[in-house]
Every structure is written in structure tokens, then in C-alpha cells.
Amino acid sequence: MFIAFREEVTTVLADALDDRGYPSDDLGIERPPEGFDAVLASSISFGLASEAERPPPQVAGEIADAVDVTDTTYVDGVTTQGPYVNFTPSEAYFEDALAVREDAGELAATGDAVVVEHTSANPTGPVHVGRARNPIIGDAVANLLEYAGNDVERHYYVNDAGRQMALFTWAYERFDETELPDPERDRTEYEMVRYYRRGSEFFESADERAVETAEAEIESILQGLEAGDEATYERVGAVVDAVLGGMKTCLARLPATFDEFVKETRFMRNGDTDEVIDRLKQLDEAVYEEDAWQLDLDGFEKNLVFLRSDDTSLYTTRDLAHHEWKFEEYDRAVTVLGEDHTLQAGQLRETLELLGNDTDQLASVIYSYVDLPDGGMSTRAGTGVDLDDLLDEAIVRARDEVESRLDDRDRDDDLDEADIERIARQVGIGAVRYDIVSKQPTKAITFEWDRALDFEAQSAPYVQYVHARCCGILDGVDAVPAGDVSALTEPESRELLREIARFEGVIDAAATELRPHQVATYTRDLAEAFNAFYRECPVLSVEGELRDARLALVAAARHTMANALDVLGVEAPVSM
């Protein structure tokens, strides 16, 4: 529908311009404002006016006359309005929209294998809200790329070879549980983080000699990892896996799940990191200063150290090996990163390019952290709101809403306790996700409970409700009829069909630009179109062809909304 329509417009307009002897490199195709019959329009006449030595509306008329739509399927006609050339849809366009079902928005396979790396938080403790944008945006980006026809793998890159984890391992072995506070929650990462925090405190308060001793032990852990010492891997691995196990449980609540947890030690153990270091040393940009190997990168004010003076690798060194592995295994790699990694991502890209990789296949999605009103969140300091707490509170508040609405509920479908629990969970968690995924990730967010858990506003329940309404209508219908689009004559029906038809275009654009929030914006447009239809066009109380066509339209809307929500990772309730 929309994509084919756009292709037809591109073809016939370019042909028309060629025919009239105008350049056809920029077609000026855009979406007309609301209320126009046209699906797409062109403002090409403005640019050609001076060359043609005639006012834009005349040029528009000339072009419109030259456009030939005899061979098009979806483009029905060409009209002008002032300087604009408008392309209107055929009945086939609406017919296809009416026939949309389970595969709404799924684009043709690209054949590309894409790896989406997201979250990748150091396994030091519970996932907090400051970083919660990462799994939510990352999961949506992965879903989006899947809908856009790619084979997607979701990876969590585990920083298990850094100083932080060495310190954690040391603290875990050094301190006894009896000297720790009770865990905030009965789960491994909450139990484990106490050791990490205790270890961090130790470094702030212990005397110099004790700190030196501890430093030496941490250093020996790092050296052990670097040397490939099996016992050291096991010690660190025990801590990493325990914490990670709990974090996984938390992330699964969103739900954000992963195909693979890729540990950075893997690239130390298999020799890839050493191999990268050898090649880096050969580069013209490589310098050996102050006993450390560095890269003097163009456009970066600071050198990038890739081998410490004690011969150990750094995070970025291992990440280079990691990314070369990604390039071997996948056609494209997308990484969702906090804004504090922007510089590092730039250096990584530049260095990968120097190593002979095609970095066009690498893309980053950058988001800014969620802060508290009085500062940032930190696992080490224990400041911050745990994602678990936010989700719990969201469900509690959603449940209150459900229960308070039970009395004045019109529909007599008698929600039982299981329904109430389901709706509370779908709406509560959906609201948290939707709130985050619907905003541009580069904008800063300050966390406030009431704002994060606002069920009104332009929030998840608003669009979820549309899905529930669709399900309510279709509930007693045995088989959805195919429906005849010619029966749908009201402007509200047509407008809804247009929105449904547009969904694939939204997926296409959002996937290309890696901007899932466009899908969230779309769900609101779709919801508005549906609500207008719902108000004006009764379905079950009419009969014959009209009823069949409207039922088909409701089914098309339902599946479109369900899949749009699926991209966002928000559940689509069958009742609310």
C-alpha cells in the first residue's frame, strides 16, 4: 500500500519531469496536511518556477498534466492545489488496507542479519531507572528492525573483564555476609550488590596500607584474566553470573530478552584481543608514549590508549575485537548507548575504520540518562530508583485504576481477578515503556514518580484501549468477513483505512532512521482515527455488507494496533 504508492508516485513523477525536460533528482515528495484526499504530494513546482519562468501553480499544472497514471495500481489520480501536485489513492489502496491482518507492518525480508546490542550495563547490581531507557529503546529498535524484514539478534555485551568486576570479585571474597545490611529484595543481584557497595566504601574509608593490599589483589585478578588463568575466570565468573542472573529476571519483566550474553573475556581468551593489539601497533597512527601504546586519532584531542604500561588491554581494545567479530557474523550492527559513551563510540568507529572495516554497517542510537531531581543515579552509591520498584509501583497504581473503574464500567463481561491482574500488569508496565519509548532518546528526562506513572496524558492506556475496544467488537464474531471496501463510504472509515495503510511506511522510516518513537507517535494517530470511526460508525447494530465491511475494518485496525504496540514492546490487552 503506502510503500508501493510512494514508489508509483516516484516513478510517474520522475517520468513526467523527464518528459517536460525538467531535472528529476529532487522530487519534493511530502505528506499533505490532514484533511486532504491525497496520500502524497509534491512541492516540486516551487523549485522549477524560476527555470520555467512561470509561477509555481502553472508549473504544477503542467506537471500534473504530464503525469501518466494509466499503469499505476495504487495511485488513482493527480490533482493540483495551487503549487502542489497531489496524488490520490485508488480503491485498490483502500482494499489492501481493509485486508490487513496478522502481518500488519511486516516488510519484505531484506536478507540482512542485524545484531542489536543494548543495555550491556556492568553487572554490579540491580537495574535502576537511570539506565532503563536502554533496554526499552533497545528492545524497540530490535523489534522495529525485525518488522522491517531483518534477521535480528539481541545481544547484551557483558563487561566482565574490567576493574569494576575485579573489585567486585575481591569484595565478594573479602567480606562476610554478616557484616552486610539485609538485601532490599530477595534476589541475587540485590544480595550481591551489597558486597560491591561494601568494597567501594572500603576504598573510601580504609587506611592507606589496607587499600594498597586490596589494590594488589584486584590487580592480580586483572592480570589473571589477561594471562588466561582459568581459576581467575571462574572466580570472576561466579560473581558476574550471579548478578547477571538477577538482572536478567528484572529485564524480563519489561520484557527485554536477549539471544546472547557476550562476555568480553571471550575475546581475551580466544586471542582476538591480542591479535587486534598487534594490528593496532602496525598502524601509522600508533604511538608508544609513557610506556603505553596509543593511537593518535585525527579529530580526537586525546590519544586512545589501547595497551596499558603493564601490558593489559582496556575496555575499548576488547570492544574492537568484539566489533570485528560482529562484522564477521552479521551484516549490520546497531548499538544502543548512553550519551556518556558518545566520544568512545566515535573513537571506536574511527579505529575500526583504520583496521580496515567498513563502518557503514555500524550504527549507534544515543540516549541521555534519566536523572533524579537532585542528581544522577548510581549503583555504587546506592542512589537511584530500582526498575523493579518502578514496575511494582506502576502495577499497583494501574490496579487501583482498574478497580476504581469497575463500578461504572459499561461492558458486562465481568472481569475476574485474573483479568484485573493481567490488565494492571499490561497497563502498568506498558505505561512505563510507552512513556520512555515515545520520546526522542536524546532529550534528558528527570524522573518523577507521578510523571512516570501518569496513565492519562498521551500514554499507553490510551492506545491500548483502542485495541481492547476492537477486541470487544470482534468478541462474539465467529469469522471476520473479508468485507467490501465500497461499503465504507463515511470519511471516518476512509481516514482509518488511510492510517492503516500508512503503517508499513512508518515502520520503514522508523527502522531506517532507528527512531522507534515514530511508531509511538503513529499509535496515537491510529487511535484518533479509530476513535472517530467508533463514534460515527456502529458495527454490530448494522447489517449486511456494511456490517461485514466494518467488521473487517475493525479487524484491520486491531492487528495494526497490536503490531505497532508489539514494536514498542507494549502489550495489547484484549479487554480493559
Add this chain to the structure above:
RNA sequence: GGGCACGUAGCUUAGCUCGGACUAAAGCGUCGGACUUCUAAUCCGAAUACCGUGGGUUCGAAUCCCACCGUGCUCGCCA
């Protein structure tokens, strides 16, 4: 100080990548309406904006360029 990002109604945002029907679109909040009709977590209406500021490019700028102001991030042999 250098680099990057962000700045749109009282508040929260969309539109900005790729300038064009923008006389700027929504939600919340405020005010006023609509449930004997498929779920009112809905809908309809009113009021609210020098699109951070100043220049520039252009037939045309919220959108592109420059400067400035404000906010955040960043500039480790941390990750």
C-alpha cells in the same frame, strides 16, 4: 576552555535528519459540553506559543548555516 546533545503554550511532548499547504500539532492542567446506543482509560468545544536570542542563506525557515545565552554529557593507562 574544547567537543557533542538539548532549548516549541503554565507543564510534558510531536514536527526538525530531507525547508514548502505551519496562519505551528497534541496531551496534562483550566473552563464548558456528551454515557437507556459495539467498553466514557472515550469523544466534542473554548482559552493558552514573539518555535531560547540575534544575524544569515532562500521565492519560502520551527526545520539549513553562523554567533550568542541557558541546561546536560564529555575531554582517565575507568567502563
